[in-house]
Amino acid sequence: MAKEYRLLLSYTEREDSHTIEAYESLGGYQGLRKALEMEPDEIIEEVMKSGLKGRGGAAFPTGKKWSFIPKDHPGPKYVVDNADEGEPGTFKDRELLYRAPHLVLEGMIIAGRAIGAREGYMYLRYEYLWIFPRIKRAIREAYQKGYLGKNILGSRFDFDVYVYLGAGAYIAGYAVSTLESLEGKRALPRLKPPRTSQVGLYGMPTAVNNVETHATVPIILSKGADWYARLGTPESRGTRLFSISGAVKRPGVYEFELGSLTLREFIYEVAGVDEGTELLGVFPGGLSSEILTPDELDVPMTHEDLEKVGSTLGSGAIIVLDRSQKALSILRRSIEFFSYESCGKCTPCRDGTNWMTRILVQAEKRGYATAEDIALLREITRMMRGRNFCPLGDSAEFVARTFLDKYEDELTRKPVAA
Numbered sequence: 001m002a003k004e005y006r007l008l009l010s011y012t013e014r015e016d017s018h019t020i021e022a023y024e025s026l027g028g029y030q031g032l033r034k035a036l037e038m039e040p041d042e043i044i045e046e047v048m049k050s051g052l053k054g055r056g057g058a059a060f061p062t063g064k065k066w067s068f069i070p071k072d073h074p075g076p077k078y079v080v081d082n083a084d085e086g087e088p089g090t091f092k093d094r095e096l097l098y099r100a101p102h103l104v105l106e107g108m109i110i111a112g113r114a115i116g117a118r119e120g121y122m123y124l125r126y127e128y129l130w131i132f133p134r135i136k137r138a139i140r141e142a143y144q145k146g147y148l149g150k151n152i153l154g155s156r157f158d159f160d161v162y163v164y165l166g167a168g169a170y171i172a173g174y175a176v177s178t179l180e181s182l183e184g185k186r187a188l189p190r191l192k193p194p195r196t197s198q199v200g201l202y203g204m205p206t207a208v209n210n211v212e213t214h215a216t217v218p219i220i221l222s223k224g225a226d227w228y229a230r231l232g233t234p235e236s237r238g239t240r241l242f243s244i245s246g247a248v249k250r251p252g253v254y255e256f257e258l259g260s261l262t263l264r265e266f267i268y269e270v271a272g273v274d275e276g277t278e279l280l281g282v283f284p285g286g287l288s289s290e291i292l293t294p295d296e297l298d299v300p301m302t303h304e305d306l307e308k309v310g311s312t313l314g315s316g317a318i319i320v321l322d323r324s325q326k327a328l329s330i331l332r333r334s335i336e337f338f339s340y341e342s343c344g345k346c347t348p349c350r351d352g353t354n355w356m357t358r359i360l361v362q363a364e365k366r367g368y369a370t371a372e373d374i375a376l377l378r379e380i381t382r383m384m385r386g387r388n389f390c391p392l393g394d395s396a397e398f399v400a401r402t403f404l405d406k407y408e409d410e411l412t413r414k415p416v417a418a
């Protein structure tokens with residue numbers, strides 16, 4: 001039986017784990033104390049050495065991202081904590097925000113120290129309004145204890161944290177759109193380059209990181225990069241939080257050392273599947289990751305192994321689908337989601353997702369997709385590929401294309417007459 005490795009989740013287990021007393025009793029803010037004794041470059045070096053990759057979806061190396069922030073920049077720099085958690089199936093960050101807000105805050109403060117920022121913004125998903133009081137409390141406690149504010153622990157380092165309630169849109173979680181939204185505008189994507197590390201919030205260098213990424217940083221600092229880097233595989237270091245939902249007996253948030261189990265072991269041995277349930281497929285890293293068929297699940301849960309089968313660990317969201325729903329209905333709902341969430345800025349995404357949705361709604365009413373439907377859907381994905389302004393449209397096209405490749409027979413199968 002695959003074993004959980006509760007590194008971050010060990011900070012979430014007590015009833016009062018959100019309080020500063022509980023957090024400090026578990027060694028909280030030791031990472032910050034260490035960071036304050038180090039030079040900013042040394043902190044970045046330590047995070048690089050740990051091999052930590054971003055947990056928001058793109059898996060970009062965190063230390064490397066921080067190293068891109070210009071050191072001699074004359075104006076302010078910013079830390080942004082991406083707490084928008086919008087990828088369907090993802091609900092791991094809320095566990096940390098609700099039960100261990102100090103772990104996230106400590107990570108943000110260390111990030112600020114590393115890149116030379118004095119302000120951090122948490123972009124909190126509006127649907128997590130119910131968590132907001134706990135975060136406010138944690139921020140208040142951190143100020144009272146001298147972990148935030150002026151001259152933190154006598155180090156002459158100043159850092160303030162602000163919370164901004166999100167705009168309720170999937171696209172608002174895309175880092176460049178997050179920044180637009182933080183500036184009070186509609187969360188439309190900005191053209192990249194320039195990178196946010198060069199031109200970010202209010203045009204200033206900004207390090208945007210996911211909640212879980214920030215929450216991992218204090219542990220790396222307090223336990224040491226060498227210790228952390230021994231967990232996982234050379235390409236996928238450390239542990240990761242996974243949220244699993246759908247056709248499993250024990251949905252929830254789990255934490256594993258990367259590579260310590262396969263997707264099939266996670267689904268069948270840990271989360272459990274009812275006897276007699278036949279799986280249709282699994283999204284291993286959120287809706288935007290390539291769906292895997294039931295015979296593709298013997299893949300170790302690492303970045304490199306998921307990549308080998310054409311998919312990704314993405315945001316760590318495993319959506320398990322059984323045959324109680326038809327492939328056609330799942331595809332329609334997925335594409336309708338992208339269409340609803342398309343910001344409308346570019347034509348391929350706005351019109352492509354809408355057009356595909358209309359075809360799929362008709363097909364679903366009929367009970368199956370015709371050969372013409374499939375040909376037209378393929379043509380639309382060809383038209384969209386590589387032409388979208390941002391990854392939202394790319395994901396919509398990719399999800400449709402891989403579904404057509406893997407499930408064409410099911411999509412076109414006529415229902416048996418009663």
Ligand SMILES: Cc1cc2nc3c(=O)[nH]c(=O)nc-3n(C[C@H](O)[C@H](O)[C@H](O)COP(=O)(O)O)c2cc1C
Pocket residue numbers: 053054055056057058059060062082083084085086087170171172173174175176208209210211213214391392
């Ligand atoms: C459409 C879209 C939605 C996204 N939503 C989120 C989100 O809700 N939370 C998140 O951390 N990253 C999200 N991302 C990824 C961010 O753009 C960015 O890569 C991430 O916040 C960087 O942090 P990390 O390096 O720590 O992973 C999204 C990306 C796209 C394209």
